[in-house]
Amino acid sequence: MRSAHALVEVSGLRKVYEGSGRRVEAIRELTFGVGAGELVCLVGPSGCGKTTLLKCVGGLLAPTAGEVVLAGRRVTGPPPGMAFVFQEYGRSLFPWMRVGANVELPLKYKGLSRSRRRELVADALAAVGLADAAGAYPWQLSGGMQQRVAIARALAYEPEVLLMDEPFAAVDAQTRADLEDLVRGLWRERGITVLFVTHDIDEAVYLGQRVIVLSASPTVVQEQLKVDLPDERDQVRTRVAPRFAELRTRVYEQIQAAKRGAPAAPAVTESGTPPPH
Numbered sequence: 001m002r003s004a005h006a007l008v009e010v011s012g013l014r015k016v017y018e019g020s021g022r023r024v025e026a027i028r029e030l031t032f033g034v035g036a037g038e039l040v041c042l043v044g045p046s047g048c049g050k051t052t053l054l055k056c057v058g059g060l061l062a063p064t065a066g067e068v069v070l071a072g073r074r075v076t077g078p079p080p081g082m083a084f085v086f087q088e089y090g091r092s093l094f095p096w097m098r099v100g101a102n103v104e105l106p107l108k109y110k111g112l113s114r115s116r117r118r119e120l121v122a123d124a125l126a127a128v129g130l131a132d133a134a135g136a137y138p139w140q141l142s143g144g145m146q147q148r149v150a151i152a153r154a155l156a157y158e159p160e161v162l163l164m165d166e167p168f169a170a171v172d173a174q175t176r177a178d179l180e181d182l183v184r185g186l187w188r189e190r191g192i193t194v195l196f197v198t199h200d201i202d203e204a205v206y207l208g209q210r211v212i213v214l215s216a217s218p219t220v221v222q223e224q225l226k227v228d229l230p231d232e233r234d235q236v237r238t239r240v241a242p243r244f245a246e247l248r249t250r251v252y253e254q255i256q257a258a259k260r261g262a263p264a265a266p267a268v269t270e271s272g273t274p275p276p277h
C-alpha cells in the first residue's frame with residue numbers, strides 16, 4: 001500500500017550494523033510510503049528494528065542500502081521538516097533549562113525572531129495543556145507532563161512530519177490514554193504527518209489510520225492494515241467496538257506469525273477487510 005502522493009517514501013531500506021567483530025542485519029528490506037497528513041503506526045516484535053527504521057527516516061542514521069525520500073528529496077541528514085519525540089523524556093529535556101527554554105531551543109536554530117519564537121512556544125505549550133508551566137523546570141513535573149513538554153517542543157518546531165518512538169511506553173496507563181488522545185487531537189487539528197512506533201497493539205489500532213506490522217529482524221513489512229474505524233475515537237467506546245477487536249486480533253496474529261518467521265499475509269483490501277485465514 002503505497003500512496004501515489006507519499007510525503008515520506010521508504011524504498012528498499014536496509015540497515016546492517018557492523019563493528020566490534022559483530023554484524024547485525026537489523027533491517028533487510030523495507031518499502032512503504034506515508035501520505036501527507038497521514039497517521040501511521042508501526043508495530044513489530046521487540047528488537048525488530050523499529051527504532052533503527054525511525055532513525056533512518058529522521059536522517060539520524062545512514063542506511064546501508066535503499067533510501068528515504070521526504071517531499072521528493074533524499075534524506076541524508078536530519079531534514080528541517082521533521083521533529084522527533086522519544087520514549088525517554090527524562091533524557092530528551094535539559095534539566096537545567098526551564099520548560100519554556102526547552103521548547104524554544106530548536107527554534108533558535110531555525111533563525112526565527114525572538115517574538116515569533118515566544119509566540120510558537122506559548123501556542124505549543126497551550127496546545128498540550130501546559131500554558132502555565134513555562135517557568136518550571138522539567139524535574140518539577142510528572143513524567144506525563146514532561147512528555148507533554150517534549151511534544152510541545154516538537155509542535156513548536158512546526159514540523160511537516162512528526163516521528164514518535166514509543167513515546168508513551170514509560171508513563172502510567174491513565175496518562176498514556178490522555179496522551180494518545182492529545183496526539184490524535186493535535187494531528188487532526190494541525191494536519192501533521194505522524195509516524196508512530198509502538199510495541200502496543202491496542203495503541204497502534206486506536207491511534208492509527210494505518211498500521212504497518214514489521215516482521216522479526218532481519219525486518220521486512222509483514223502486513224499493512226487500514227484502520228477503518230471512525231475518525232472520532234474514544235478510549236471507552238472505540239476500544240470495545242467489535243471492529244476494534246477484529247483489527248487488534250489481526251495485528252496480534254501477524255506479530256505472532258512474524259515471530260515464527262511465517263511469510264507475510266496478502267495485503268489488506270482497500271475496504272480494510274482482512275483476507276480470510
Ligand SMILES: Nc1ncnc2c1ncn2[C@@H]1O[C@H](COP(=O)(O)OP(=O)(O)OP(=O)(O)O)[C@@H](O)[C@H]1O
Pocket residue numbers: 017018024025026045046047048049050051052053199217
Ligand atoms: N548501534 C547498534 N549497533 C549494533 N547493533 C544495533 C545497534 N542498534 C540496534 N542494534 C541491533 O539492531 C536490532 C534492532 O534494534 P532496534 O533498537 O532498532 O529494535 P526495536 O524494534 O526498536 O527494539 P525494541 O522493540 O526492543 O525497542 C537489534 O538486534 C539491536 O541489537
